[in-house]
Amino acid sequence: MISAKKERMTAQKSFILNYLMSVKTHPTAEVVYKEVRKKLPTISQGTVYRVLNNFKKKGEIISIDTKDTVHFDADISDHAHFICEECQNVYDIYDECSKCGILKNRKTKVGKINHYKINFYGICGSCKK
Ligand SMILES: [Zn+2]
Ligand SMILES: [Zn+2]
Structure with missing residues (x-):
């Protein structure tokens, strides 16, 4: 039998994962x-942090470390990230990386x-203006 507490926890978890999957x-x-x-007013900050870390441990989401904080991504397909050093926004990079030999062939001497985790750092288009 599932307790009410466990049921609520499961609902919170799937809500968090669904939210993360809905944004880029x-x-x-x-x-x-x-x-x-906004949708679950009773949820605590601790629960959100714990749930995110559990998803990360299980490999259901990934994290991207920037200078001051950690960003989360529910897109676990292979892609690299561009981190703007000005606004700290994190952008996805897909196709440009697949042209790179090492990522295309998936082989190194070692x-x-x-899978891979690549971060590029620079100034994004909207900050350059
Ligand atoms: Zn920027
Ligand atoms: Zn991403």
Whole structure:
């Protein structure tokens, strides 16, 4: 038998994951908490942080570390990120990276590549203006 507490926990978890899957903005835990709280006003910040870390441990989401904080991404397909050093926004990079030999062939002298995590740092188009 599932307790009411467990049931609520499961609902919160899927709500958080669904929210993360619906955005492309790589939100921080703080932003996830603010957004999720609009629909689930009783959820605590601690729960949101814990749920995000559990999803990360299980490999259901990934995290991107920037200078001051950690961003989360529910898109676990292989892609690289561009981190703007000005606005700290995190952008997805897909096709440009697949043209790179090492990522296309998935092989290095050391061994076969299963997955990768690449961050590029620079100034994004909207900050350059
Ligand atoms: Zn920027
Ligand atoms: Zn991403």
